[in-house]
């Protein structure tokens with residue numbers, strides 16, 4: 001049975017590792033990605049705040065050697081979900097089971113003025129440019145703003161408001177600076193009330209202003225003003241923005257999306273096309289767009305494919321749970337554990353920010369790299 005996995009990100013790598021562990025050389029899996037390597041989302045914060053150089057964030061696919069897996073470094077050009085056929089720069093591939101894990105990409109041009117007047121930090125290139133902007137910054141008004149929903153990793157804007165505080169303090173620039181965060185929600189992380197309370201308390205302690213329920217609709221670069229979606233003007237000297245997200249163009253052209261994302265069965269991750277699954281940010285499954293959720297979905301799909309290979313059915317269903325680590329500044333990290341179940345309010349727990357969770361976050365990253373790439377993989381970033 002030929003399995004074709006599109007996208008070697010959180011979801012695609014987890015799915016591939018699970019099936020390779022289980023079937024070894026007996027597996028027939030083709031994993032396709034156009035990138036040079038994998039980058040953790042959180043490494044972009046490390047790049048932006050100068051903790052690691054951009055090249056240290058990249059975990060090269062050339063290091064991915066897994067039994068039963070053929071990695072193809074190519075652009076996916078067309079997806080036919082009915083015929084389960086994929087066209088790429090490296091030829092076409094037919095699948096018995098097709099898994100779409102192509103993630104979300106960014107559309108900074110969708111926000112007028114963002115490219116010329118601000119810095120998106122969600123891509124490695126954007127985070128690198130934001131780092132240079134921070135290096136040049138001599139103090140003033142920092143605005144961290146979300147431009148559209150949905151967006152990846154809902155805690156990331158709050159991390160990006162807390163970390164500049166430390167950065168500016170360390171440079172003796174905090175006194176002459178302000179930090180303001182514009183968020184589309186009433187609180188920083190609506191499904192995690194305890195985490196939201198702790199974030200708002202940390203903002204208050206550090207004098208960070210929180211503007212709830214608003215999006216940044218545009219920047220006016222020559223006036224250095226952010227226009228919010230209610231017409232309010234917010235002056236800035238440094239704008240750190242979360243750009244609009246969308247599915248990759250090849251997914252939009254495939255006819256698989258509804259309302260901009262791929263709908264899936266929230267328990268099985270099946271799309272409406274037989275033999276075609278979708279996992280992670282590319283879907284509208286109902287969990288936030290974050291790696292931990294993509295990974296959990298991939299585990300379920302792997303179990304279902306494994307059962308199919310063996311000629312049976314799998315009872316594996318998705319539980320909507322994700323644990324992530326949020327930077328609180330001052331060398332501390334907090335664990336947020338949230339579960340999203342269909343038809344129920346999300347619920348979860350929040351651990352007090354601590355120094356020990358810095359190591360936990362590190363372990364989270366290194367354990368994935370070892371599992372996905374093998375023991376010889378580089379573990380930085």
Ligand SMILES: Cc1cc2nc3c(=O)[nH]c(=O)nc-3n(C[C@H](O)[C@H](O)[C@H](O)COP(=O)(O)OP(=O)(O)OC[C@H]3O[C@@H](n4cnc5c(N)ncnc54)[C@H](O)[C@@H]3O)c2cc1C
Pocket residue numbers: 006007008009010011012032033034035038040041042043044045074075076077101102103104121122123152153156248250279280281282289290291292293294324325
């Ligand atoms: C600043 C920031 C911080 C974050 N922090 C966290 C965190 O702490 N914890 C967490 O869980 N998540 C975090 N995230 C979110 C996380 O990075 C994503 O949600 C996660 O990577 C999604 O996994 P995925 O498999 O759906 O897609 P991705 O990991 O994005 O993988 C998609 C893959 O598809 C490939 N691709 C796309 N189009 C094509 C094409 N046409 N042809 C070939 N290949 C293609 C891409 O190259 C990519 O490798 C963060 C994100 C950001 C931006």
